[in-house]
Structure formats: C-alpha cells, structure tokens
Amino acid sequence: MDDLCKCSMKFFSDQQLCYADILPPQEVRARIQVAVLNFLKILNSPDPAISDLPLINRTSSNSRVSESILTDVSWLFLSHSFCTRSLIRANAAKAFIRVWKVMEMCFEILIQEKRVTQRELFYKLLCDSPDYFSSQLQVNRTIQDVVALLRCSRYSLGIMASSRGLVAGRILLQEPNQEVVDCSACGSSGYAISGDLKLLESLSLKTDARYIIVVEKHAIFQRLAEDNVFNQIPSILLTAKGYPDIATRFLLHRMSRAFPDLPILALVDWNPAGLAILCTYKFGSIGMGLEAYRYACNVKWLGLRGDDLKLIPDQSLAPLKPRDLQIAKSLISSQILQEHYREELALMMQGGQRAEIEALYFHGYDYLGKYLAKKIVQANYI
Template sequence: MGDLCKSSLIFFSDQLLCYADILPPPQVRARIEVAVLNFLKILNSPTPEISDLSLINRRSSNSRVSRSLLTDASWIFLSHSFCTRSLMRANTAQPFVRVWKVMEMCYQVLVQEKRLTQRELFYKLLCDSPEYFTSQLQVNRTIQDVVALLRCSRFSLGIMASSRGAIAGRLFLQEPGQEVVDCSACGSSGYAISGDLNLLEKLVMKTDAHYIIVVEKHAIFQRLAEDCLYNQIPSILITAKGYPDIATRFLLHRISRTFPDLPIFGLVDWNPAGLAILCTFKYGSIGMGLEAYRYACNVKWLGLRKDDLELVPEQSFIPLKPRDLQIAKSLVSSEILQDNYKEELAVMVQSGKRAEIEALYFHGYNFLVKYIAKKIVQANYI
C-alpha cells in the first residue's frame, strides 16, 4: 500500500509536498531510537542544551490542495514548513514532554507487536502520566505531533482507528481466513467497519454495484438500507455516522481504488457542517495533512443542494447556529472549496438557514429513494 500511495505522488504538479510513510515496526522503532539518541547526544555534549523538536507545520497556512494531472481528484497536503515544540517555553513545555511520552508508549506497543486505539492510549497515558494527559484531545493532537516528527503514519505507530462506520448494499467482503460477508444481508444497521486498517487493506471485495453513496447520518443510512435502495439503484451505501472517522474514510478509499470506475456520491444536510463532512471525505483534513491523501476520494455532492430547497417545506428550515457560521468561515478561508461549493455556502450564509435530509420525508418515507435516483440521472451517470 505504501508503494502504491508513494508512486501516485509523481502525478501531482507540486513536488514539494510532505507525507507520512507507512513503515514496518522495526523501521518505526529505529526512527524513535534515532530521535532519542540525538536528544541524548545533545544533552551530553560539552555545551549541553535541550533542542527544540522540529515538527511539520499542520496549520492551514501550510496546507494546500494538490490536484492530479490525470483526473479531477484533489487532496490536501502539507508542504515542508516546520514548527517547533520547546521545553524552554512555558506554553510548549508540556506538549514537548507529551511527544516523548507518546513515542515511549508507541515503542512499547511495537515491541510487544500489539495495537491499541486512541482511547486505549489515552487511558494508558492517564494512568502513567496524569500530570501531562488530562483529555483525549491532548492525546489526539500529540499523536499527530509524533506523526509530524517521525514522518510515519499513525497506523505504523501501532495506533488503530476507532470506527463508527457501517456499510451495506451490493458488496461482498471476505476477511483473511473468514467466510464471505454479503453486505446486502446485514440488515438496516449494515456491516460494522473494523478499526484495524491492516485488516481493511487485506479485505477481498467483489461487487456488481454501479455507484457508491456516502450518507452523512446513520438514521438516513438505516432508512435507505431498510428500503433496499441498493436493489433499486445498484449501489453500495456507507456512513461514518457524522464526521468521518479514519477507518470509514480508509475503507471508502480502498473501495474506490479497487473499483475505480464506480462514481461516488455524497448525501449530506444542506448546512456548513454537511459540506465540511463532504469535503473531509473528498479532500481529507488539514490536521491529518501528512496522511490525508490515503483517506481521500473523489466524492460528488449529490444533495442536498440549493436547487433542492423547493422540496423542503418552509417550516422545516432551521436557523443557522453560531457553530454553523464558524464552520462556514473556516471553509471559506481554506483553499479546498471549488467555485460551485463556494456558491452553495454563500447561499447558506445569506439565507441564514439550514435544511436537513429528513425534511424530504414531508413527501413520504419512500420519497428519498426517488430523490436519489433522480439526482443520479441528473448527474448524467446513468
């Protein structure tokens, strides 16, 4: 997988982009050992000092959208710009120590040939170093610091993705040594996506679907699975139950690589959060800029769109909240939005209101399947 992802970089116009390697445990341990030895060497020098940690800068100002020369697909990348963690400055002293603590824990996990989730890592660190780790967010950010320092993926560090996602429809999956799973026979809740990226990479997949439909909400996913949308429109349904987790994004990316001719459509609420979710599937996230391209897919925005608002009864519109406006501001300030997405976002902000997919139930519970079928026809993919 690493060679495939790395070789794909030659098709991008910007060759100054930085990415994290997928490495076997011995190489990751070696990088950690080199970091420790360099640190000790400086401390034992005739003029000892505590050096700063140079990390790839993960701020939006260091991100850019890299566009493939062969397709219309795009990904978020980070360039070779650095920030530092210093033990000598009060505001960065604790984050400095956290990096070493997380590296130590990852090293132990790799030596034991184990894997653990971010949540498990948090509780290990909470017990081991409670003065440095008081929240899951601190652990999540420190993991990204370690990725930015060592230039290797979080999965290479022995950290599994926690998965909320599910998949249903015309897809057969087979884990190594296991029976084949028919995702159309998994009920309305679908097949639970594993957080083990190594397992997802080894899945054997077969499909006769014509489309992949990414659904923002689990409730909508369940409705479409219960109505067997995939039999009326030959398709694969996938959801992350909100903001996309890494495992769901990885599996979607894997399916798109395995079946490159299947168009991918996104069904999200008409609000800034829905657009942000769509963009995360489509481009990746700035926070994971070193790995974003491994989880990005060329998702087309199926709906809800501003042209669909006539289908939404007036009483179903909801006023935008401050959080919506904050997300809209963040999206506008980024470089990822294409022009028609910017137009949609501008209409949202100007109208001051949002519409949710459930509002279409005004036309009956069977209307959503008809709506999706019509939108796909309009997209000229049939």
C-alpha cells in the same frame, strides 16, 4: 496504489508535499531510537542544550491542494513549514514532554506487537502520566505531533483507528480465512467497519453495484438500508455517522481502488457542516495532512443542494447556528472549495438557513429512494 501515489507526487505543481510513510515496526522503532539518541547526544555535548522538536506545521497556512496529472483525485497536503515543541517555553513545555511520553508508549506497543486505539492509549497515559495527560484531545494532538516528527503513519505507530462506520448494500466482503459477508443481508444495522487498517486492506471485495453512496447521518443510512434502496439503485451504502473516521475513509478509498468505475456520491445535510463532511471525504483534513492522500476519494456532491430547497417546506428550514457560521468561515478561508461549492455556501449564508435530509420526509418516508434516483439521473451519473 501506494507506489502510484508516490509516483504521482512527482507530477504535482507544488513539489513541497510532506507525507507520512507506512513503515514496518522495526523501522518505526529505529526512528524513535534515533530521536532519543540525538536528544541524548545534545545533552551530553560540551555545550548541552535541550533542542526544540521540529514538527511539520499542521495549520491552514501550511496546507495546499494537490493537482495530480495521473488521477482525478485531489487532496490536502502539508508543505515543509515547521513548528516546534519546546521545553524552554512555558506554554509548550508540557506538549514537548507529551511527545516523548507517546513515543515511549508506542515503542512499547510495537515491541509487544500490539495494536491499541487512541482511547486505550489515553487511559494508559492518564494512569501513567496524569500530570501531562488529562483529556483525549491532548492524546490525539500528541499522536499527530509524533506523526509529524517521525513522518510515519499512526497505524505504523501501533495505533488502531476507532471506527463508527457501517456498510450496507451490494457488496460481498471476505476477511482472510473467514466466511463471505453479504452486506445486502445485514439489515438496517449494516456491516461494522473494523478499525484494523491491515484487515481492511486484506479484505476481498466483490460487487455488482453501479454507485457508492456516502451518507452523512446514521438514521438516514438506516432508513435507506431498511428500505433496500440499494436494490432499487444498485449501490453500496456507507456512513461514518457524521464526520468520517480514518477507518471509514480508508475503506471508502479501498473501494474506490477496487471499483474505479463506480461514482462515489455524497448525501449530506444542506449546511456548512454537511459540506465540511463532504470535503473531508474528498480532500482529507489539515490535521491528517501527512496522511490525507491515503484516504482521499473523488466524491461527488449529490444532495442536498440548493436546488432541492423547493422540495422542502419553509417550516422545515432552520436558521444557521453559530457553529455553522464558524465552519463556513473556515471553509471560505480554505483553498479546497471548488467554485460551485463556494456558490452553495454563499447561498446558505445569504439566506441564513440550513436544511436537513429528514425534511424530505414531508413527501413520505419512502421518498428518499425516489429522490436519490432522480438526482442521479439529473446529474447524468446513469
């Protein structure tokens, strides 16, 4: 698949795509060593100076949407526009030092042949360099700085994804040399998705499902799994309990490769946040622009949609929150929204209202399965 992705890149209308490589530990260590040697070379030159660190710019102005000839999957990518981390500018000096601190830590992790989560890395850095790291967000952003500098994936740096994701339904999973896990027998808790991308890549997958249903909310996932909806609608259920983490996106992408004929259908709240979650699964995110193509999937928006409002009593509708308006503004300014997505977003904004999936319980707690079956027929996915 990686070879296919790299080949398909040659056919994009925009040839400026930047991406992060998946590299063996020795090559990542070599890139870190080269960065250090170049830095020292500049310091030891006759006219010493501390150069800025050139990073791929991770902003919406530097983002594009791919148009691949070989697949029906589109994704966000970043072009060759650079920003810098500078030791000279007061507002960037700490960020400059953080990049070197995280690279140093990643070098040690790779030497020790370890994998750490971003949370584990934060506490290590908090103890070792408290003057430079005081929040998880600083660590997360610096990791992406290192990815943008070295052009290698987070996993290649020895950083393992923290996963909130769950899978249930008609799929058999088997880790190497382990027992087969039948996800239809895992109950409402589902199968916990590992944060180890290498393990996820090595999973053996088998299914007789006809659909993959991505569910925004954990509580809805539990209801569908408890009701065995995957037997009424032969399906695999997947959730990341909100905005998707990398491990959940990776496994979904892996399933899309293993079962290319299965439609991937999304069940999200009818609000800007639900649409943003759908778009993250479908296109990736700007923050992950260098790696987005590894996780993007051709996800279809099944529900909730504007035409479902007739199923929901007026008292279950809620006004849009300031956060909704902020997300809507970001989506409108992006290049990723297809026209029918923009129409749905405009309908939300015009009415000033939002609807949550739970509002369908007005028709009974067993209604979700009937709703999904009806939507699948209406959308002609049968």
